[in-house]
Amino acid sequence: xxxxxxxxxxxxxxxxxxxxxxxxxxxxxxxxxxxxxxxxxxxxxxxxxxxxxxxxxxxxxxxxxxxxxxxxxxxxxxxxxxxxxxxxxxxxxxxxxxxxxxxxxxxxxxxxxxxxxxxxxxxxxxxxxxxxxxxxxxxxxxxxxxxxxxxxxxxxxxxxxxxxxxxxxxxxxxxxxxxxxxxxxxxxxxxxxxxxxxxxxxxxxxxxxxxxxxxxxxxxxxxxxxxxxxxxxxxxxxxxxxxxxxxxxxxxxxxxxxxxxxxxxxxxxxxxxxxxxxxxxxxxxxxxxxxxxxxxxxxxxxxxxxxxxxxxxxxxxxxxxxxxxxxxxxxxxxxxxxxxxxxxxxxxxxxxxxxxxxxxxxxxxxxxxxxxxxxxxxxxxxxx
Amino acid sequence: xxxxxxxxxxxxxxxxxxxxxxxxxxxxxxxxxxxxxxxxxxxxxxxxxxxxxxxxxxxxxxxxxxxxxxxxxxxxxxxxxxxxxxxxxxxxxxxxxxxxxxxxxxxxxxxxxxxxxxxxxxxxxxxxxxxxxxxxxxxxxxxxxxxxxxxxxxxxxxxxxxxxxxxxxxxxxxxxxxxxxxxxxxxxxxxxxxxxxxxxxxxxxxxxxxxxxxxxxxxxxxxxxxxxxxxxxxxxxxxxxxxxxxxxxxxxxxxxxxxxxxxxxxxxxxxxxxxxxxxxxxxxxxxxxxxxxxxxxxxxxxxxxxxxxxxxxxxxxxxxxxxxxxxxxxxxxxxxxxxxxxxxxxxxxxxxxxxxxxxxxxxxxxxxxxxxxxxxxxxxxxxxxxxxxxxxx
Numbered sequence: 001x002x003x004x005x006x007x008x009x010x011x012x013x014x015x016x017x018x019x020x021x022x023x024x025x026x027x028x029x030x031x032x033x034x035x036x037x038x039x040x041x042x043x044x045x046x047x048x049x050x051x052x053x054x055x056x057x058x059x060x061x062x063x064x065x066x067x068x069x070x071x072x073x074x075x076x077x078x079x080x081x082x083x084x085x086x087x088x089x090x091x092x093x094x095x096x097x098x099x100x101x102x103x104x105x106x107x108x109x110x111x112x113x114x115x116x117x118x119x120x121x122x123x124x125x126x127x128x129x130x131x132x133x134x135x136x137x138x139x140x141x142x143x144x145x146x147x148x149x150x151x152x153x154x155x156x157x158x159x160x161x162x163x164x165x166x167x168x169x170x171x172x173x174x175x176x177x178x179x180x181x182x183x184x185x186x187x188x189x190x191x192x193x194x195x196x197x198x199x200x201x202x203x204x205x206x207x208x209x210x211x212x213x214x215x216x217x218x219x220x221x222x223x224x225x226x227x228x229x230x231x232x233x234x235x236x237x238x239x240x241x242x243x244x245x246x247x248x249x250x251x252x253x254x255x256x257x258x259x260x261x262x263x264x265x266x267x268x269x270x271x272x273x274x275x276x277x278x279x280x281x282x283x284x285x286x287x288x289x290x291x292x293x294x295x296x297x298x299x300x301x302x303x304x305x306x307x308x309x310x311x312x313x314x315x316x317x318x319x320x321x322x323x324x325x326x327x328x329x330x331x332x333x334x335x336x337x338x339x340x341x342x343x344x345x346x347x348x349x350x351x352x353x354x355x356x357x358x359x360x361x362x363x364x365x366x367x368x369x370x371x372x373x374x375x376x377x378x379x380x381x382x383x384x
Numbered sequence: 385x386x387x388x389x390x391x392x393x394x395x396x397x398x399x400x401x402x403x404x405x406x407x408x409x410x411x412x413x414x415x416x417x418x419x420x421x422x423x424x425x426x427x428x429x430x431x432x433x434x435x436x437x438x439x440x441x442x443x444x445x446x447x448x449x450x451x452x453x454x455x456x457x458x459x460x461x462x463x464x465x466x467x468x469x470x471x472x473x474x475x476x477x478x479x480x481x482x483x484x485x486x487x488x489x490x491x492x493x494x495x496x497x498x499x500x501x502x503x504x505x506x507x508x509x510x511x512x513x514x515x516x517x518x519x520x521x522x523x524x525x526x527x528x529x530x531x532x533x534x535x536x537x538x539x540x541x542x543x544x545x546x547x548x549x550x551x552x553x554x555x556x557x558x559x560x561x562x563x564x565x566x567x568x569x570x571x572x573x574x575x576x577x578x579x580x581x582x583x584x585x586x587x588x589x590x591x592x593x594x595x596x597x598x599x600x601x602x603x604x605x606x607x608x609x610x611x612x613x614x615x616x617x618x619x620x621x622x623x624x625x626x627x628x629x630x631x632x633x634x635x636x637x638x639x640x641x642x643x644x645x646x647x648x649x650x651x652x653x654x655x656x657x658x659x660x661x662x663x664x665x666x667x668x669x670x671x672x673x674x675x676x677x678x679x680x681x682x683x684x685x686x687x688x689x690x691x692x693x694x695x696x697x698x699x700x701x702x703x704x705x706x707x708x709x710x711x712x713x714x715x716x717x718x719x720x721x722x723x724x725x726x727x728x729x730x731x732x733x734x735x736x737x738x739x740x741x742x743x744x745x746x747x748x749x750x751x752x753x754x755x756x757x758x759x760x761x762x763x764x765x766x767x768x769x770x771x772x773x774x775x776x777x
Binding site for chain 1: 626650651654655657693694696776777
């Protein structure tokens with residue numbers, strides 16, 4: 001090394017290596033006692049007692065962590081509140097929209113996330129002086145040793161008491177080995193921060209662009225290529241969708257005038273119970289199959305109010321007015337058409353069931369009600 | 385460096401005045417117990433359950449900390465371990481404190497009253513577990529095993545003071561390893577038997593953990609309070625900020641752990657919203673109990689959380705002293721909140737509530753006065769002592 005290059009390379013610090021945690025503790029204490037302020041200690045693992053030996057003040061990072069945590073809990077609670085109250089209110093389990101206990105786990109997680117991630121960011125910004133992404137000690141023989149099996153101390157040239165010869169002697173007296181200077185990286189000093197290097201920025205933009213394009217094509221194109229589209233695109237029309245098949249461009253069609261769709265035959269005796277009683281005839285025979293079907297539908301739709309044996313003994317326990325029994329003489333003498341009419345149109349507190357029970361099922365239920373009535377009012381001949 | 389200093393702390397007894405105060409308080413406490421049982425049997429029995437659980441949790445919480453120190457190979461807590469040992473010695477007194485309740489089991493526990501069980505199919509179905517004989521057997525087994533472990537852990541620690549032999553530490557590590565599962569099961573059964581079974585229809589699978597979080601906190605708070613007090617009066621001249629910081633951190637951890645578990649228990653019940661589970665919380669949310677519930681959250685979590693949050697707070701001795709008393713009160717309130725709603729539909733606070741803990745305070749003082757006369761306050765024979773005294777953060 002010639003005199004010339006020595007001058008060109010500005011000095012960052014003098015470093016020294018120590019072998020044991022106790023010797024580094026001693027060295028740190030002696031260094032701060034000697035009045036040096038700008039020095040740092042590097043150890044391969046946390047050594048207890050360094051804070052007081054280096055006379056470090058309480059770290060300010062804790063305050064930042066607290067503020068970030070507060071930010072986390074406030075943003076999480078207000079975001080969830082906004083969603084559940086105004087943006088997309090959903091009734092969940094019959095609870096109020098603003099059910100704070102359900103927010104606690106998520107808010108807790110967001111608090112921890114923001115507090116820890118932003119604390120790390122704050123640490124990088126404050127201690128590494130972002131956007132500086134390098135450090136003079138990086139990639140030195142000193143750093144290689146103190147990050148594996150040795151303990152090191154570095155006294156910086158920016159310290160007001162710094163004098164290269166004195167500091168080297170001081171560290172040697174403390175028992176340090178490999179005492180030597182570390183210089184700033186010449187290239188970095190000349191070119192400024194590497195993060196603003198056009199080449200670096202160009203590579204960063206290319207990576208960002210590539211990732212964006214690949215993501216866009218994967219999500220918007222690749223997933224729709226047959227047959228890899230996971231059935232997301234299907235050749236059917238959904239409700240409210242337009243269609244080019246028809247001249248008016250409307251996907252949803254109305255029936256042709258004067259026709260009736262299968263299973264949508266209108267009920268002709270609306271408001272006319274007498275006509276229903278007179279003209280309607282049960283089309284089903286009391287076969288075991290029909291009775292089974294009637295029983296299933298009766299137990300599903302009728303028994304909650306009318307009771308399992310049609311005696312009006314509901315399971316509602318007073319939450320709804322009890323309906324009359326179907327075992328009365330009146331109902332037993334009704335023609336099937338009358339019962340069909342009541343099921344279809346409803347009566348008093350009973351709502352119409354035409355939307356819930358298909359016509360054939362209604363007839364099957366009536367067959368089953370007849371069975372229940374017969375069972376409760378058996379004739380002598382039935383018992384033989 | 386300071387080898388000789390440790391030996392200075394051999395057998396320094398408590399001031400006589402304090403010792404006598406302890407006896408007076410114990411006497412007053414006993415008198416209040418007798419008065420309580422004479423005037424209002426059932427109320428006294430319920431308050432007795434609260435106080436028994438309080439004393440038992442301080443004792444076994446301290447024993448847990450001793451075992452934890454051995455198992456984790458902790459160094460920083462070695463100089464203060466005797467305080468935990470003295471507090472753990474309260475476990476036999478907890479057994480004595482529970483005795484009056486055994487004569488009033490039918491007043492306290494529904495399942496112990498044959499008239500109620502005969503009309504209740506659920507209690508009949510649970511009777512193979514919830515019956516008086518098995519209950520007493522469990523009590524004997526739980527406390528029997530704990531006292532055996534307490535005896536050996538303490539004996540080895542004291543023997544080491546004399547012969548300074550490392551084999552005692554190795555032996556205690558083995559005992560601690562055996563103690564941990566015994567502690568976990570014993571504490572869970574203790575919580576189920578004495579607190580959960582007060583509402584025998586209710587169940588909560590996290591109840592044992594909930595009880596543990598309070599127990600460990602009570603153990604640390606009691607130990608920290610005694611350590612701070614003894615330090616202030618010159619009994620622990622070698623402790624430093626680093627020791628108090630560690631105690632404060634441990635306390636802070638369990639404040640958070642308690643809140644975490646308490647909320648977990650609440651949230652699952654709240655979310656599922658099933659009548660057979662919610663009624664336990666509903667009972668604590670009406671007739672004035674809602675104020676106690678809110679108070680519990682503030683006293684047991686909010687205040688200690690912010691009081692212990694910063695680094696400086698954990699090393700601030702006046703604050704530590706205040707917050708340990710506060711946390712012990714919080715643990716008492718927690719037990720009161722668990723137990724008393726079964727006794728009364730609205731919160732009660734009479735002379736029984738305020739008077740019964742006097743006995744516990746008296747017992748703790750007597751225990752310290754008695755033990756400090758016989759044993760060293762610092763385990764001078766422990767091989768980790770020097771490292772513990774030189775402990776740095």
